[in-house]
Amino acid sequence: MLKVFVPRERQPGEARVAATPETVKRLIKEGLSVTVEAGAGEGAHIHDAQFEAAGARVGQEVRALYGEADVVLKVSPPEAGEGEASWMKEGATLISFLAPHKNLEAVRRLRERGVTTLAMELVPRITRAQKMDALSSQANIAGYKAVLLAAVRLGKYFPLLMTAAGTVQPARVVVMGAGVAGLQALATARRLGAVVEVSDIRPAVKEQVESLGGKFIDLPQLESGEGKGGYAREVSAEFLLKQREIVKARIAAADVVITTAQVPGRAAPKLVTEDMVAVMRHGSVIVDLAAEQGGNCELTVPGEEVVRHGVAILGQLNLPASLPVDASNLYARNVLEVALLLVKGGELKLNLEDEILSGMLLTHAGEIRHGPTAELLKKEGGAAA
Numbered sequence: 476m477l478k479v480f481v482p483r484e485r486q487p488g489e490a491r492v493a494a495t496p497e498t499v500k501r502l503i504k505e506g507l508s509v510t511v512e513a514g515a516g517e518g519a520h521i522h523d524a525q526f527e528a529a530g531a532r533v534g535q536e537v538r539a540l541y542g543e544a545d546v547v548l549k550v551s552p553p554e555a556g557e558g559e560a561s562w563m564k565e566g567a568t569l570i571s572f573l574a575p576h577k578n579l580e581a582v583r584r585l586r587e588r589g590v591t592t593l594a595m596e597l598v599p600r601i602t603r604a605q606k607m608d609a610l611s612s613q614a615n616i617a618g619y620k621a622v623l624l625a626a627v628r629l630g631k632y633f634p635l636l637m638t639a640a641g642t643v644q645p646a647r648v649v650v651m652g653a654g655v656a657g658l659q660a661l662a663t664a665r666r667l668g669a670v671v672e673v674s675d676i677r678p679a680v681k682e683q684v685e686s687l688g689g690k691f692i693d694l695p696q697l698e699s700g701e702g703k704g705g706y707a708r709e710v711s712a713e714f715l716l717k718q719r720e721i722v723k724a725r726i727a728a729a730d731v732v733i734t735t736a737q738v739p740g741r742a743a744p745k746l747v748t749e750d751m752v753a754v755m756r757h758g759s760v761i762v763d764l765a766a767e768q769g770g771n772c773e774l775t776v777p778g779e780e781v782v783r784h785g786v787a788i789l790g791q792l793n794l795p796a797s798l799p800v801d802a803s804n805l806y807a808r809n810v811l812e813v814a815l816l817l818v819k820g821g822e823l824k825l826n827l828e829d830e831i832l833s834g835m836l837l838t839h840a841g842e843i844r845h846g847p848t849a850e851l852l853k854k855e856g857g858a859a860a
Contacts, residue, residue, distance in 0.1 A: 476508045477823055479814075480544035482537060482559070483515040486551040488792065490518030490799035491806060493548040493571070496529035498811040503530045506821025510534050510544070518796075519803040538562050545823060546570070548810050555580035565589050568823065570813050572596055572609070573837055575848040576741070579855060582848060585838045591825060592837040593813060595806075597845065599834040606812040607831065611655045612805040617794040618659030618735065621762040622648075624794075625731040626667060628760045628780075628787055634668025645670050649725050650689070651746050651771060652735035653680040656764055660733045661689045669731070674722050676714070676736075692725060694718050719748060727754040734771035735764045743768035749783070757785030766790035 479502055481494040492515050494502070499509050509531040513523055523533045534540050541547065541562035549571035553559035560581045563569065566589045573594040575582050585592050595609040626633055629646060636643040646669040650657045653675040664671045665688045673684045674692040681691040694717065726732055726747065732755075737743050743765035752761070752774055763775040774783045775790040782788070795802040816832060817823055827833055836844040843849040 476506065477545050477818065477821060478543055479507050479509045479546045479548065480540050481509065481511045481515055481531075481548050482541070483512045484518070484550050485554060485559070488796055489551050490796045491550045491803045492516045492519050492521065492799075493550050493803075493807060493810050494526075494531075495519075495521060495804055495807040496525045496531075497804075498807045499526060499529040499531045501811055502814065505815065505818050507546075507818065508532075510540055512537055512540060516803070519799040521803070546814065546817070548814070550806060552578040552581050553585070555584055560584035560590075561588070563588055563590050567591070568817065568825070569593065570595065570810055575837055575845065576851055579848075579852060582838060582843065583852065586841060586843055589841050591839045593832065593835040594837045594845070595809065595813070595835070597835045597837065598809075598813075599831060601830070604831045607809050607816075609806055609809040612809055613795040613802060614654065614656040614735075615659045616798050616802050616805075617764050618656035618733075619663050620794045620797055621656070621733050621735075621764055622660050622663040622667065622731075624789055624791065625664075625733065625760045625762050628789065629730055630758050631730065632668075633664070646730040647728055648672070648731040648733065649674065649692075649722070649729045650733045650735065651675075651722070652737075653677070653684050653691075654735060654737075656735040657733070658683060658687060660735065662687050664731075664733075665689065672725055672729075674718070674725070676718065692722060694721055715744065715746070719746065719751065722746070723751045723754065726751050727756075730756065730759050732759070732761045733764065734761065736771050737765050737768055741768070743771050745771065745773055747772040747774075749773050752786050752788070753784045755784065755786045759786050761786060761788045763788065763790050764794065767792050 502509050511526045511531045511533050513533050513535045546568045552573050568591040570593045598604050598607045632643050633646045635645040648664045648669045648671045650660050650673045653673050661671050671689040672692050673689045684691045763770045763772050765771045766775050766777040774788050777790045778792050780789050
């Protein structure tokens with residue numbers, strides 16, 4: 476019987492888990508044996524007894540459990556060196572977020588052990604893969620939480636209020652990036668009563684912005700920022716300069732700026748410069764959702780809140796983990812759908828012709844199958860094959 480293992484996440488601050496009792500039941504129904512490490516779900520308020528009631532075995536000998544598992548389901552990249560990546564059974568399959576450009580040593584170790592690695596951030600954005608799109612499910616949560624953080628940190632109301640003591644003007648919010656996180660931030664800020672403007676290098680998203688009650692900040696279309704599969708792509712320095720000039724005036728009048736712009740596999744583009752921060756109102760707030768990729772704001776310190784020029788800049792990491800219950804439920808369903816692509820009749824059958832699996836494939840049979848990661852390893856002196 477195919478053995479599936481769900482470990483406890485070891486990355487600091489990671490409260491999510493890659494399976495829930497709901498998804499465990501489905502995996503068992505497909506003829507798989509599921510083992511969950513003791514305490515794996517505690518951060519998401521799922522107790523060991525709930526996993527056991529769903530039919531899973533709960534174990535504590537983590538190295539042994541890694542060593543016997545045919546399939547490992549995770550949230551964060553496995554530890555490199557002598558950690559989790561080294562404990563995996565040779566030829567096993569790993570389904571997880573990998574952030575390969577930041578975890579090259581773990582990728583090398585997985586390749587050496589012949590592990591088949593399916594990276595959740597590489598799920599192609601096609602209709603058939605929507606149920607597997609973990610980037611979107613988690614970005615939705617991050618966009619929502621970003622607005623709540625801003626509302627708590629800002630020293631004024633979000634909504635328009637008319638009181639006996641006078642009228643309180645609504646907060647003005649600028650959202651940079653109209654992907655899933657940006658659109659959720661827009662929708663949440665509007666629900667709280669703010670006036671919201673949105674900037675994006677893809678003109679195609681203007682209609683979505685306006686349908687949610689936001690105002691789209693039109694940019695000079697020197698070039699399109701539309702990338703493959705609906706993602707943004709990297710644009711020229713000239714385009715970014717023009718964008719900054721236009722957005723600077725909007726930011727100067729804003730109470731809150733939420734930045735969400737990221738390009739897969741690359742450092743986040745710098746959209747908010749120090750001179751732009753300097754013209755913002757004292758007491759205003761920037762929430763930088765791209766902090767894990769270096770930040771969209773030049774002054775962002777990943778993992779910290781700093782105050783510069785009287786502006787609070789929040790660089791919190793891993794916001795989805797701050798809402799671990801729903802984040803785990805959604806992510807576990809994403810992972811389940813990927814696992815069901817691999818399992819036929821209780822057996823693991825990897826169809827490399829499937830465009831979803833081939834798109835997600837990072838390592839397989841001792842090779843790096845993801846081109847950009849292979850190139851990074853070559854630059855660092857590591858063999859890519």
